[in-house]
Amino acid sequence: MGVGLIERLLNDSVLVKVSKIRGGSNAVCQNFPDAPGVYIIYKDIERRSSCSPFVHxxxxxxxxxxxxxxxxxxxxxxxxxxxxxxxxxxxxxxLKEFSRNEKFVKEVDEILSLSILFQSPLYVGKANNIRARLRQHLDGDSDLKETLSESGIDIRKTNVLAIMSEGESYEKEEKATGVEYENLIEDLLSRMFCPGFTRRYG
Structure with a gap:
């Protein structure tokens, strides 16, 4: 149950479970394109087997x-x-009492494996190069990485959904409005889903 480590969703989108991929940031980032687009970061809240259900x-x-x-x-x-x-x-x-019941623990674990379907995102961002931007967040000293860390969230323990642009598909609309596709999608998703660690929209 739950989504796989890497899922191709729409034609131009990919969901990557960062915390489940071995090999460091290089192994993670190779799953994203050298292309412009929008990326959405979700917290991975699946329980590790070493952590007790109640504590988790x-x-x-x-x-x-x-x-x-x-x-x-x-x-x-x-x-x-x-x-x-x-x-x-x-x-x-x-919760202490229920957590002693293996059936309850299994059911909750199954629900949490699907949490990306109903949780608010941590962050919505846009980039001219999604792979490079995510590498910056994972390896560098980005403001987002620092902000998440201050709240006890390890950016390497997240799920990332990347939505790539269609290249020249929106050239006419972008020229007419002065608004880029990525900027519009980022703003729409931020205002609709209220990411908790996005400091400003647009």
Whole structure:
């Protein structure tokens, strides 16, 4: 159950389970094209066999869902918004009890293997070269890598969906509007699916 390590979805898109591929960033990045497009990063929340079900679920529940933000509410207030998700005490005790049942553990593991279908993305971005940009995130000191790390998220433990552009297919529309295809798709997906670690849209 769940998606494979690498899935060809639409004609020009690929989903790669980064955390499951051995061989480092080179092995990961070779699955993406040297082409422009949009990429969407999701958290891989499948449980590792070495982690107890209860501990894993509690960690995922309490993990940051978006990057902290600060701002001013004029004329009197500075505000800071932080991610906070907590399970009520009664549900924590229930989860402990249920987690002793192998059938429950198996069912939850199966649900989590499909989490990319219903979770909000961590980030939506665009690039002139998807392979090069993802290599930068994986190997370099990108702002995204640092932001995710500050929230306890390892960018190497993610799933990445890349959607490639159609080259000259939208040349007429791009020229008429002054808006590139990748920029439009990135903005649409960001506003529709609210990625928690995208700092600005457009």
């Amino acid at each position: 679920l509690m960690e995922e529940i309490e993990s940051d869902k978006f990057t902290s933000r600060e701002g001013v509410v004029a004329p009197l207030f500075n505000i800071r918004v932080e991610s906070r998700t907590r399970l009520p005490k009664k549900k924590i005790e229930a």
